[in-house]
Amino acid sequence: MTNTTKTPLPLARILVCGGLIVTLSMGIRHGFGLWLQPITQANGWTREAFALAIAVQNISWGIAGIFAGMAADRFGAFRVLLVCAALYALGLFGMAHATTPLMFSLSTGVLLGMAQAGTTYAVIFGVIGRNVSAERRSWAMGIAAAAGSFGQFLMVPVEGFLIARFGWQEALVILGAAALLIVPLAFALREPGFTGAAPVKREQTIAQALAEAFKYPSFQLLMAGYFVCGFQVVFIGVHLPSYLKDHGLSPQVASYALALVGLFNVFGTYIAGTLGQRMAKKNILSFIYFARAVVITAFILAPLSPLSVYLFAATMGLLWLSTVPPTTAAVASIFGIQHLSMLGGFVFFSHQIGSFLGVWLGGYLYDRTGSYDVVWMITIALGVFAGLVNLPVKEAAIRRGAALKAT
Numbered sequence: 001m002t003n004t005t006k007t008p009l010p011l012a013r014i015l016v017c018g019g020l021i022v023t024l025s026m027g028i029r030h031g032f033g034l035w036l037q038p039i040t041q042a043n044g045w046t047r048e049a050f051a052l053a054i055a056v057q058n059i060s061w062g063i064a065g066i067f068a069g070m071a072a073d074r075f076g077a078f079r080v081l082l083v084c085a086a087l088y089a090l091g092l093f094g095m096a097h098a099t100t101p102l103m104f105s106l107s108t109g110v111l112l113g114m115a116q117a118g119t120t121y122a123v124i125f126g127v128i129g130r131n132v133s134a135e136r137r138s139w140a141m142g143i144a145a146a147a148g149s150f151g152q153f154l155m156v157p158v159e160g161f162l163i164a165r166f167g168w169q170e171a172l173v174i175l176g177a178a179a180l181l182i183v184p185l186a187f188a189l190r191e192p193g194f195t196g197a198a199p200v201k202r203e204q205t206i207a208q209a210l211a212e213a214f215k216y217p218s219f220q221l222l223m224a225g226y227f228v229c230g231f232q233v234v235f236i237g238v239h240l241p242s243y244l245k246d247h248g249l250s251p252q253v254a255s256y257a258l259a260l261v262g263l264f265n266v267f268g269t270y271i272a273g274t275l276g277q278r279m280a281k282k283n284i285l286s287f288i289y290f291a292r293a294v295v296i297t298a299f300i301l302a303p304l305s306p307l308s309v310y311l312f313a314a315t316m317g318l319l320w321l322s323t324v325p326p327t328t329a330a331v332a333s334i335f336g337i338q339h340l341s342m343l344g345g346f347v348f349f350s351h352q353i354g355s356f357l358g359v360w361l362g363g364y365l366y367d368r369t370g371s372y373d374v375v376w377m378i379t380i381a382l383g384v385f386a387g388l389v390n391l392p393v394k395e396a397a398i399r400r401g402a403a404l405k406a407t
């Protein structure tokens with residue numbers, strides 16, 4: 001499969017600017033759990049109301065990600081990044097000033113979900129797929145995913161500081177201004193093949209690419225595994241701060257824990273991306289999901305203390321978003337790069353359905369049982385399930401035409 005651009009962008013420019021975009025977008029997002037208690041207490045809302053808005057955000061991100069991926073594949077990432085950076089700033093401003101749960105869900109849920117769809121992995125990975133050779137693609141995706149993890153390490157403590165220093169509303173406005181920094185970075189990712197008015201010619205139409213993918217069992221298995229990833233990481237990311245506070249630990253412990261997740265996931269995503277060039281990606285994914293089940297089990301069984309929290313955060317961090325490079329690289333290996341952002345968007349939509357259920361069930365079951373215990377059990381069982389379903393994945397390039405047998 002040939003590159004769809006006339007002249008590939010320099011690798012260093014893609015990694016630096018794409019990495020900074022993901023750092024900002026994912027870094028801001030990973031800190032939303034810090035606002036759960038300030039916002040619900042200030043407005044007199046339940047935790048379920050906050051969790052529902054974040055759940056809507058994940059579904060909005062998943063749905064919009066499909067169309068953002070289509071637009072990026074057809075017209076280039078640059079235009080998508082510009083629009084979604086503006087939506088990010090607008091959504092954060094709306095999150096700060098929402099006065100009802102409905103307004104909060106529209107801003108925090110719908111607008112921010114759409115913004116994240118066009119400023120995170122699917123769009124940036126599409127740029128990487130179109131401009132980086134297959135021999136280095138998984139590694140480059142690991143670098144970009146590591147940037148998102150570094151964003152969590154960098155931004156979560158910053159967000160905690162902003163809340164403490166300026167208050168939760170002003171902190172959101174400041175972050176909205178920071179999100180606009182994506183605009184100048186997007187100019188560096190203008191791909192030459194997309195500068196004209198006509199879209200890039202393709203061997204397959206969108207409908208043909210989708211029909212091919214959804215008939216292929218390995219695509220379905222990758223989607224099933226990614227559903228579990230979304231359930232686990234969003235439940236933990238949003239509800240862990242409140243879980244720790246419920247057990248008498250200070251908010252600083254939660255901030256440091258989320259930062260440790262981001263720090264150690266820098267290494268986890270880079271290692272996963274690098275190993276994806278040498279090992280079967282399905283085996284990497286299975287190991288990650290099985291390991292998550294073991295780590296979560298150990299965490300909930302061990303006596304809770306700052307030390308146990310930090311050990312959990314560091315270990316979970318190695319596994320946090322390390323699913324992203326091998327999953328996307330596997331899709332590229334099977335189907336090629338022409339519709340990579342779109343197909344990645346569909347896989348990610350499955351991730352976001354899991355995210356919706358993870359964050360919403362956390363709030364729903366807490367409000368009804370006064371505990372997160374049931375959801376912790378579900379995350380463990382799903383980890384085992386995802387480890388199993390990734391084992392049969394076939395990563396070889398699909399055979400197109402009359403010879404295609406999607407087995």
